[in-house]
Amino acid sequence: MSNVSLRHLVKRYGKVSVVRDVSLEIAEGEFVSLLGPSGCGKTTILRMVAGLIEPSDGTITVGGRDITRLPPNKRNVGLVFQSYALFPHMTVFENVAFGLRRKGENGPALQARVEEALALVRLAGYGERYPRQLSGGQQQRVAMARAIAPRPSVLLFDEPLSNLDAKLRDEMQIELKRLQRDLKITTLFVTHDQAEALSLSDRVCVMNDGIIQQFASPEEIYHRPATAFVAGFIGKPNRLSAMVKGGAVELAGGLVLHPTSLAAKDGEAVEVFIRQEAVTLSRTAGTEGEAVPGTIALRSFSGAQVQYVVRLGASSEIVVEVPSSGEASNLSQGDTLFVNIRPQDIITLPGGQAA
Structure with missing residues (x-):
């Protein structure tokens, strides 16, 4: 039996539905992220599970117990807010x-x-301090300790790392993963940061416009997106229009690619997604996959990576990201080369799907 079950959950404000018939089964001890852009309904779902918002329709059960109409203090859930929500006049203890x-x-x-809770978040000995005496990361760990101290059945996180700087956010991701692993507690995590969701989660639920687009493992979400929205939202994709011809896809300008998987029929329009990081550049054609002639149109250095805009033929362009220490890092505008793309990295989905 699932530890958390959401069945046909709906939330309406007047005539506007912000969550539309959402059903999820989350196993005991599983870490699940709700991922999507602002306004997709993910925080509304979290707040319905917490009891801060009442559903318009549907049910919420935890451990087989219906908590849909229970007040927050009767649900045995722990909630960590984005803003920490610590009491400034109280000590950490x-x-x-x-x-x-x-x-x-x-x-x-x-x-x-x-x-025990402070030790779990590595703040043993900090009990007599006040929140103002702590760093942002330490304050967030106090909020986590407060949430786990009552030993809740479910732990809820509402974008808890978004207020931290990049380095501290990376450190806190490791802390969060360690804490969840040690406690083996069912966790529902809301974020708009795809890297955060992919690195932390057992499964990711990608949402858009109040609807689940895909609910699967991080690997499946990344490599086998179910919809054009997921393919366009995850990673750094190039999105191109194409037509299926003879078991291949033909891009604008006549360029032809041969994806490993192609469900569409000849004559059908498809959208082609090629992630920036899945492409390599070389002076000579590669021995594996497609080798498409290209010309460097723009170069941008960003530290660990170099981004190129590469013109393919007369009317197609893609963005390619390569390591700044690699062989392809010193190309210049106007250089000609080969764009090497493995067939398994060419994602095709039916044309006309909204993204």
């Missing part, structure tokens, strides 16, 4: 103890639970 006190915990039992 009192912030973590807050939820436990409301449940009637006190004395040595409360002391032990708070110390």
Whole structure:
């Protein structure tokens, strides 16, 4: 039996549906991310699970218990906000103890639970400090300790790392993954950051316009997107229009590619997705896959990577990303070369799907 079950969940505000018939089954101990652009409905779903928003239709169960209409304090879920939401006038210890006190915990039992939670987030000995005396990452870990101290059935994260700088965000991703692994607690994580979702999650639920586009493992989401929206949202894709001809796809200008997988029939329009990082550049044609002649139209250096805009034929262009220390890092505008693309890296989906 699933630990968390969302069945036909709907949320309407007047005539506008922000969540439309969403059903998810999340296994016990699983880490699932809700991923999508702003306004896709992911935070609304999280807040319905937390009890902060009431569904218009549908049911929410945790461990087989229907919690759809229960108040937040009766759901046994832990929630970590984007803004930390710590009490500035309370010490770290009192912030973590807050939820436990409301449940009637006190004395040595409360002391032990708070110390255990702080140790889990690597803040043992910080109990007497105040939030203003902590870094952003430490404050976020206090918020995590407060959420796990009552030992919830489900842990909910509402974009908890978005306020941190890039280096600290990377460090906190590791902390989050370690904490979830150690606790083996079912986790629902909301983010608009695809790298965050892919690196943390057992499965990712990609959403758009209140609808689930795909719910699968990070590997499947990345390599086998189910819709044009997923293919365009994940990674750094080049998106090209093409027509199927003789088991291949023909791009504008007559360039022909031969993808490994092609479900469309001859004469059908398709959209072709080629990720920037899946392409290599060389002076000579590669021995594996497609080798398409190209010309460098633009070069952009960004530290670890160099991005090129490469013109293919008369009317197609793609963006290619290569390591700045690699052989192809010193090409210049106007240089001619070969764009090498493996057939398995050419993703095709039926034309006309909204993205």
